[in-house]
Amino acid sequence: MAIQTHSLPPLPYAYEALEPVISKQIMELHHQKHHQTYVNNLNAALAAQVTATQANDVRTLISLQQKIKFNGGGHINHSLFWKNLTPAGTPENDRTKVAPSLRDAIAARWGSHEGFVKAFSAELLGLQGSGWGWLVSKEGPRGQLEIVTTKDQDPVAKTDVPIFGVDMWEHAYYLQYLNNKAGYVEGIWKILNWAEAEKRYTSGVENLLKL
Ligand SMILES: [Fe+2]
Structure with missing residues:
Protein backbone atom coordinates (compact mmCIF):
# COMPACT_ATOMS: atom_id res chain seq x y z
CA MET A 1 0.00 0.00 0.00
CA ALA A 2 1.50 3.32 -1.06
CA ILE A 3 1.02 6.20 1.32
CA GLN A 4 1.14 9.88 0.68
CA THR A 5 4.20 11.55 2.14
CA HIS A 6 4.19 14.96 3.76
CA SER A 7 6.48 17.80 2.78
CA LEU A 8 7.68 21.02 4.34
CA PRO A 9 5.42 23.91 3.31
CA PRO A 10 7.35 27.00 2.16
CA LEU A 11 7.22 30.04 4.42
CA PRO A 12 4.77 32.68 3.15
CA TYR A 13 7.50 35.36 3.61
CA ALA A 14 11.31 35.62 3.58
CA TYR A 15 13.35 34.28 6.50
CA GLU A 16 14.37 37.79 7.54
CA ALA A 17 10.88 39.26 7.09
CA LEU A 18 9.87 39.01 10.75
CA GLU A 19 12.92 40.90 12.02
CA PRO A 20 13.49 42.50 14.43
CA VAL A 21 10.89 40.46 16.34
CA ILE A 22 12.22 37.07 15.17
CA SER A 23 15.70 36.86 13.69
CA LYS A 24 16.54 35.32 10.33
CA GLN A 25 18.74 32.76 12.10
CA ILE A 26 15.87 31.53 14.28
CA MET A 27 13.49 31.38 11.34
CA GLU A 28 15.95 29.38 9.22
CA LEU A 29 16.69 26.88 11.96
CA HIS A 30 13.08 26.65 13.06
CA HIS A 31 11.71 26.06 9.57
CA GLN A 32 14.52 24.19 7.79
CA LYS A 33 15.67 22.05 10.72
CA HIS A 34 12.96 21.71 13.35
CA HIS A 35 9.88 21.65 11.16
CA GLN A 36 11.66 19.56 8.51
CA THR A 37 12.55 17.00 11.18
CA TYR A 38 8.90 16.68 12.26
CA VAL A 39 7.97 16.09 8.62
CA ASN A 40 10.71 13.50 8.10
CA ASN A 41 9.89 11.65 11.31
CA LEU A 42 6.17 11.70 10.53
CA ASN A 43 6.80 10.19 7.10
CA ALA A 44 9.06 7.52 8.59
CA ALA A 45 6.50 6.64 11.28
CA LEU A 46 3.65 6.43 8.75
CA ALA A 47 5.72 4.18 6.48
CA ALA A 48 6.64 1.97 9.44
CA GLN A 49 2.96 1.81 10.34
CA VAL A 50 2.13 0.40 6.91
CA THR A 51 4.83 -2.25 7.24
CA ALA A 52 3.71 -3.16 10.76
CA THR A 53 0.07 -3.34 9.67
CA GLN A 54 0.96 -5.72 6.85
CA ALA A 55 3.00 -7.85 9.26
CA ASN A 56 0.20 -7.77 11.83
CA ASP A 57 2.79 -6.48 14.31
CA VAL A 58 0.62 -4.93 17.01
CA ARG A 59 3.46 -4.14 19.42
CA THR A 60 5.18 -2.00 16.78
CA LEU A 61 1.90 -0.35 15.86
CA ILE A 62 1.39 0.65 19.48
CA SER A 63 4.93 2.00 19.75
CA LEU A 64 4.39 4.14 16.65
CA GLN A 65 1.36 5.97 18.04
CA GLN A 66 3.40 8.39 20.13
CA LYS A 67 5.76 9.15 17.21
CA ILE A 68 2.82 9.92 14.92
CA LYS A 69 1.21 12.12 17.56
CA PHE A 70 4.38 14.07 18.33
CA ASN A 71 5.65 14.55 14.78
CA GLY A 72 2.22 14.90 13.19
CA GLY A 73 1.35 17.49 15.82
CA GLY A 74 4.66 19.28 15.18
CA HIS A 75 3.92 19.39 11.45
CA ILE A 76 0.37 20.70 11.94
CA ASN A 77 1.26 23.24 14.63
CA HIS A 78 4.19 24.76 12.76
CA SER A 79 2.23 24.91 9.50
CA LEU A 80 -0.48 26.89 11.32
CA PHE A 81 2.10 29.07 13.10
CA TRP A 82 3.97 30.25 9.96
CA LYS A 83 0.69 31.30 8.40
CA ASN A 84 -0.58 33.13 11.45
CA LEU A 85 2.46 35.43 11.42
CA THR A 86 3.21 38.24 8.98
CA PRO A 87 5.82 41.01 8.75
CA ALA A 88 5.03 44.03 10.93
CA GLY A 89 3.28 46.84 9.12
CA THR A 90 1.71 44.72 6.37
FE1 LIG B 1 8.75 25.14 17.01
Whole structure:
Protein backbone atom coordinates (compact mmCIF):
# COMPACT_ATOMS: atom_id res chain seq x y z
CA MET A 1 0.00 0.00 0.00
CA ALA A 2 1.50 3.32 -1.06
CA ILE A 3 1.02 6.20 1.32
CA GLN A 4 1.14 9.88 0.68
CA THR A 5 4.20 11.55 2.14
CA HIS A 6 4.19 14.96 3.76
CA SER A 7 6.48 17.80 2.78
CA LEU A 8 7.68 21.02 4.34
CA PRO A 9 5.42 23.91 3.31
CA PRO A 10 7.35 27.00 2.16
CA LEU A 11 7.22 30.04 4.42
CA PRO A 12 4.77 32.68 3.15
CA TYR A 13 7.50 35.36 3.61
CA ALA A 14 11.31 35.62 3.58
CA TYR A 15 13.35 34.28 6.50
CA GLU A 16 14.37 37.79 7.54
CA ALA A 17 10.88 39.26 7.09
CA LEU A 18 9.87 39.01 10.75
CA GLU A 19 12.92 40.90 12.02
CA PRO A 20 13.49 42.50 14.43
CA VAL A 21 10.89 40.46 16.34
CA ILE A 22 12.22 37.07 15.17
CA SER A 23 15.70 36.86 13.69
CA LYS A 24 16.54 35.32 10.33
CA GLN A 25 18.74 32.76 12.10
CA ILE A 26 15.87 31.53 14.28
CA MET A 27 13.49 31.38 11.34
CA GLU A 28 15.95 29.38 9.22
CA LEU A 29 16.69 26.88 11.96
CA HIS A 30 13.08 26.65 13.06
CA HIS A 31 11.71 26.06 9.57
CA GLN A 32 14.52 24.19 7.79
CA LYS A 33 15.67 22.05 10.72
CA HIS A 34 12.96 21.71 13.35
CA HIS A 35 9.88 21.65 11.16
CA GLN A 36 11.66 19.56 8.51
CA THR A 37 12.55 17.00 11.18
CA TYR A 38 8.90 16.68 12.26
CA VAL A 39 7.97 16.09 8.62
CA ASN A 40 10.71 13.50 8.10
CA ASN A 41 9.89 11.65 11.31
CA LEU A 42 6.17 11.70 10.53
CA ASN A 43 6.80 10.19 7.10
CA ALA A 44 9.06 7.52 8.59
CA ALA A 45 6.50 6.64 11.28
CA LEU A 46 3.65 6.43 8.75
CA ALA A 47 5.72 4.18 6.48
CA ALA A 48 6.64 1.97 9.44
CA GLN A 49 2.96 1.81 10.34
CA VAL A 50 2.13 0.40 6.91
CA THR A 51 4.83 -2.25 7.24
CA ALA A 52 3.71 -3.16 10.76
CA THR A 53 0.07 -3.34 9.67
CA GLN A 54 0.96 -5.72 6.85
CA ALA A 55 3.00 -7.85 9.26
CA ASN A 56 0.20 -7.77 11.83
CA ASP A 57 2.79 -6.48 14.31
CA VAL A 58 0.62 -4.93 17.01
CA ARG A 59 3.46 -4.14 19.42
CA THR A 60 5.18 -2.00 16.78
CA LEU A 61 1.90 -0.35 15.86
CA ILE A 62 1.39 0.65 19.48
CA SER A 63 4.93 2.00 19.75
CA LEU A 64 4.39 4.14 16.65
CA GLN A 65 1.36 5.97 18.04
CA GLN A 66 3.40 8.39 20.13
CA LYS A 67 5.76 9.15 17.21
CA ILE A 68 2.82 9.92 14.92
CA LYS A 69 1.21 12.12 17.56
CA PHE A 70 4.38 14.07 18.33
CA ASN A 71 5.65 14.55 14.78
CA GLY A 72 2.22 14.90 13.19
CA GLY A 73 1.35 17.49 15.82
CA GLY A 74 4.66 19.28 15.18
CA HIS A 75 3.92 19.39 11.45
CA ILE A 76 0.37 20.70 11.94
CA ASN A 77 1.26 23.24 14.63
CA HIS A 78 4.19 24.76 12.76
CA SER A 79 2.23 24.91 9.50
CA LEU A 80 -0.48 26.89 11.32
CA PHE A 81 2.10 29.07 13.10
CA TRP A 82 3.97 30.25 9.96
CA LYS A 83 0.69 31.30 8.40
CA ASN A 84 -0.58 33.13 11.45
CA LEU A 85 2.46 35.43 11.42
CA THR A 86 3.21 38.24 8.98
CA PRO A 87 5.82 41.01 8.75
CA ALA A 88 5.03 44.03 10.93
CA GLY A 89 3.28 46.84 9.12
CA THR A 90 1.71 44.72 6.37
CA PRO A 91 -2.04 45.15 5.71
CA GLU A 92 -2.61 41.67 7.22
CA ASN A 93 -1.06 42.91 10.45
CA ASP A 94 -3.57 45.75 10.89
CA ARG A 95 -6.21 44.21 13.14
CA THR A 96 -8.30 47.37 13.15
CA LYS A 97 -8.98 46.92 9.43
CA VAL A 98 -8.79 43.22 8.59
CA ALA A 99 -10.39 41.43 11.53
CA PRO A 100 -13.82 43.02 12.17
CA SER A 101 -15.65 39.89 13.33
CA LEU A 102 -12.82 38.60 15.48
CA ARG A 103 -12.19 42.03 16.96
CA ASP A 104 -15.81 42.29 18.11
CA ALA A 105 -15.80 38.74 19.48
CA ILE A 106 -12.59 39.39 21.42
CA ALA A 107 -13.98 42.62 22.86
CA ALA A 108 -17.19 40.82 23.86
CA ARG A 109 -15.24 38.01 25.55
CA TRP A 110 -12.41 39.93 27.29
CA GLY A 111 -13.77 43.46 27.47
CA SER A 112 -11.10 44.91 25.16
CA HIS A 113 -8.20 43.96 22.93
CA GLU A 114 -5.84 44.96 25.73
CA GLY A 115 -7.69 42.70 28.18
CA PHE A 116 -7.32 39.81 25.77
CA VAL A 117 -3.60 40.47 25.17
CA LYS A 118 -3.04 40.50 28.92
CA ALA A 119 -4.91 37.23 29.45
CA PHE A 120 -3.26 35.47 26.50
CA SER A 121 0.23 36.65 27.43
CA ALA A 122 -0.25 35.50 31.02
CA GLU A 123 -1.31 32.07 29.79
CA LEU A 124 1.76 31.81 27.53
CA LEU A 125 4.15 32.88 30.26
CA GLY A 126 2.57 30.47 32.73
CA LEU A 127 3.18 27.49 30.46
CA GLN A 128 5.66 25.09 32.04
CA GLY A 129 8.06 23.24 29.79
CA SER A 130 7.54 23.03 26.04
CA GLY A 131 4.20 23.72 24.44
CA TRP A 132 1.94 26.11 22.61
CA GLY A 133 -0.59 28.80 23.42
CA TRP A 134 -3.68 29.12 21.22
CA LEU A 135 -6.72 31.26 20.68
CA VAL A 136 -9.43 28.81 19.63
CA SER A 137 -13.03 28.97 18.55
CA LYS A 138 -14.90 26.16 20.30
CA GLU A 139 -16.82 23.66 18.21
CA GLY A 140 -16.23 25.29 14.83
CA PRO A 141 -16.08 28.77 13.29
CA ARG A 142 -17.67 31.74 15.10
CA GLY A 143 -17.83 29.74 18.33
CA GLN A 144 -16.99 30.69 21.90
CA LEU A 145 -13.44 32.07 22.08
CA GLU A 146 -11.05 30.43 24.52
CA ILE A 147 -7.35 30.61 25.31
CA VAL A 148 -5.85 27.13 25.60
CA THR A 149 -2.37 25.69 25.94
CA THR A 150 -1.14 22.38 24.59
CA LYS A 151 1.84 20.39 25.82
CA ASP A 152 4.82 19.44 23.65
CA GLN A 153 3.46 19.15 20.10
CA ASP A 154 -0.12 18.25 20.94
CA PRO A 155 -2.51 19.97 18.53
CA VAL A 156 -5.69 21.66 19.79
CA ALA A 157 -8.79 19.51 20.28
CA LYS A 158 -10.15 18.27 16.97
CA THR A 159 -13.43 20.11 17.38
CA ASP A 160 -11.72 23.46 18.06
CA VAL A 161 -10.62 25.93 15.38
CA PRO A 162 -7.06 27.19 16.03
CA ILE A 163 -7.32 30.90 15.23
CA PHE A 164 -3.67 31.47 16.00
CA GLY A 165 -0.97 29.74 17.96
CA VAL A 166 2.30 30.80 19.56
CA ASP A 167 5.21 28.39 19.75
CA MET A 168 6.57 28.48 23.30
CA TRP A 169 9.35 25.97 22.79
CA GLU A 170 12.76 27.46 23.58
CA HIS A 171 13.85 26.79 19.99
CA ALA A 172 11.34 29.50 18.94
CA TYR A 173 13.07 32.33 20.81
CA TYR A 174 16.08 31.36 22.93
CA LEU A 175 18.86 32.25 20.45
CA GLN A 176 17.58 35.81 20.38
CA TYR A 177 15.78 36.41 23.65
CA LEU A 178 17.65 33.98 25.95
CA ASN A 179 15.49 33.67 29.07
CA ASN A 180 13.44 36.79 28.26
CA LYS A 181 10.32 34.86 27.38
CA ALA A 182 8.19 37.96 28.07
CA GLY A 183 10.11 39.91 25.40
CA TYR A 184 9.34 37.24 22.82
CA VAL A 185 5.65 37.18 23.74
CA GLU A 186 5.47 40.98 23.58
CA GLY A 187 7.00 40.89 20.10
CA ILE A 188 4.55 38.31 18.76
CA TRP A 189 1.71 40.86 18.89
CA LYS A 190 3.62 43.00 16.40
CA ILE A 191 3.73 40.26 13.77
CA LEU A 192 0.35 38.55 14.07
CA ASN A 193 -1.51 37.95 10.84
CA TRP A 194 -4.96 39.24 11.78
CA ALA A 195 -6.32 38.66 8.28
CA GLU A 196 -5.51 34.95 8.60
CA ALA A 197 -6.96 34.92 12.13
CA GLU A 198 -10.20 36.50 10.90
CA LYS A 199 -10.44 33.94 8.08
CA ARG A 200 -9.99 31.03 10.49
CA TYR A 201 -12.49 32.50 12.96
CA THR A 202 -15.16 32.99 10.33
CA SER A 203 -14.48 29.99 8.04
CA GLY A 204 -12.39 27.43 9.95
CA VAL A 205 -9.14 25.74 8.92
CA GLU A 206 -10.25 22.49 7.32
CA ASN A 207 -7.90 22.85 4.33
CA LEU A 208 -4.93 23.88 6.42
CA LEU A 209 -5.14 20.75 8.54
CA LYS A 210 -5.17 18.38 5.59
CA LEU A 211 -1.46 18.73 5.02
FE1 LIG B 1 8.75 25.14 17.01
